[in-house]
Amino acid sequence: MHTILKREQLSEQVFRIRVVAPLIAEARQAGQFVLVQVDTEFGERIPLTIADADAEQGWITLIFQAVGGTTMRLAALQEGDAVPAILGPLGTPTHVEQLGHVVCVCGGIGAAPMYPIAQAMKAAGNRVTIILGARNHDLIILQEEMRSLADDLILVTDDGSAGRKALVTEPLKELCQAPSPPDLVVAIGPPIMMKFAVETTRPFAVRTVVSLNTIMVDGTGMCGGCRVTVGGQTRFVCMDGPEFDGHQVDFENMMKRLQSYKTQEDAARHTCKIGRNP
């Protein structure tokens, strides 16, 4: 039983839950995710990153933005309720090594998947700079956690309501222009943000890893629904990823594929709001 031990609302749309999942907590490594299902009869299986875990106590933490049917229903669950199905840990763990200076670029909810990666990079002896970006002040999550972890934290918002008024790519570019550019950039956020982050670092030839958030069904390499084009080749995000060399990723194609079900999801979200929440 994946009982919810703790539930917090981090911002208007973002929730953090701590759920019982001893085997996953034991096996998981930074960069891995789970597939969650709130209704095992008719529900969808959605990928969420394991944001934190405690192997001894047997729980994992998920941070999610309530954007559609499944995430809204997940948000409606309370402490003591159980999440019906959690499969994981899935995906290839982040390759962590001591590289020197690692810059973590987070856009919005991307801070959630970044947190365990930044933790692991830090633990491996890297200097970690975190660029934490969001559209506005209310959408910033994990600021305290990130601050206590990072050697440097750069806060930016699109509208300047917190930190510097800038897009994440501005401080990123400055860091790349510095006399000793970063040894590695990790960028996680909306696809469009990752795309621009990658374009920012490309001229400086700074290695840039992105974590792709495609649509998934099984998460085990069986359906091919999560495929993306990386370096001209088809790769499966659930197995080969979610992290890839950002300079090789065909973001245009990925963004189009993400829209595949947009009209249907919008309709579903509408019905969901008007009465399907448990």
Added chain:
Amino acid sequence: MSHTTPESLQELAKEQWSSLETQLSECPLTAKQRMAIPQQEMPAQDPAARRTNMDEVTYGYFEEQARVEAERCLQCKNAPCIAGCPVAIDIPRFIRKISEADYSGALAVISETSLLPSICGRVCPQEVQCQEPCTVGKAKKDPFLSVSIGRLERFVADHGGRSVPQVKPETGKKVAIIGSGPAAITAAADIRREGHGVTVFEAFHKPGGVLVYGIPEFRLPKGIVEEELNTLQQMGVEVRTNFLVGRTRTLKDLLEKDGYNAIFIGSGAGLPRFMEIEGENLVGVFAANEYLTRSNLMKAYDRERADTPITRPRKVAVLGGGNVAMDAARTAVRLNAEEVNVIYRRTRTEMPARAEEVDHAEEEGVVFHFLRNPARILGDENGQVRAIEVLKYELGEPDDSGRRRPVAIPGSEYEIEVDTVIVSIGNDSNPLLTTTTPELEVNKRGNIVADESGKTSMDRVWAGGDIVLGAATVILAMGQGRKAAAAINEALLS
């Protein structure tokens, strides 16, 4: 093809049966008389009606039909049909039981070798297995006129009653089964019967393997698979879903930390092949696995209730000619596609799909384009599929498989306007388990190497089904599950 209603088929069979019954009460039929008995047609839903529902297409024989069909069997001494069945069911003996109206007796005969007759009776490619060498078909020079062994098997399974197999006293040993498809279900039952503890680990939230995520409801009702799994649970088999061996726990963990004495791997062939042509990652191109999983397992066809979306295509191209392709095409029909095109590079004769499914697809309006192969998929400005370019082929010399090799005709390409492409050219072995278990020897194609009994290169680990055979059939998977179970049971004795 004309459709005969189930009612008239039953009427017909009733008449045929009553005259046969009188004949039989007088003296045994001669072979010639038996050969003259008309083959019983499978009652099926009206093609127009079934285009709009997911219900099973065929209803199964009426009792009268089963009785008549059973009398077509010559009870051959050498019974060539048995050799055609991968698990060597004693076919004449179970058919004789039908003649005696002893359906549970017939089921008992089948159960000596097969654990899943309600499934195999429905999905076995009988025309190339048990019915291929049948004397009746041979005499009529048409395997399709053989005794309808599969339909009779299904009849028996559906009418023979159910029982939960006896389980011997607990031995204290326990076995982990990876996957929950036909190989796994069979191995689990056979091992549990000997009194060993059995846990089935399945990655999906529902057990059943391809039987639930791949083969659609209209061909194999999910309730039937569920019953098999219920039986397992009644026998005391534990089923753990949402558990991915290799990730949630490794094979080694199961043996070393969790105390399993042996493992059977029945993880199937879940890695979709793509054509590797231009445009394959456009929006609107799916692997059949994805399309079918969305529709079947995630119930996306039930638009009212399911969360998982599925595109409602207008014009579809399905690439391939096997069962997977037929299932994808017929699912698209049921999801209201206006036009479904199957594109296959050889001819109808070479299609690997079950003949009945090809007939059914055709009845449902699926359009077949033989000797055609896709050259590329074309997209519009939004990256959405707009057409598929196909090349004409002709049959050349036979290749290694003995089938005549299709050869492209240069310059023959043309476009078919479609908005959806479903790639159904087969599956390779999913590498997840094998790459996380370096001790397991695999061959070039990624299949686990196993001996006759299913024993792998890893101590205490056996494997069977598609993960060993490559994408094959339900009955072969079942057969391998049984063999491995016997070997595991023997190993656990010592």
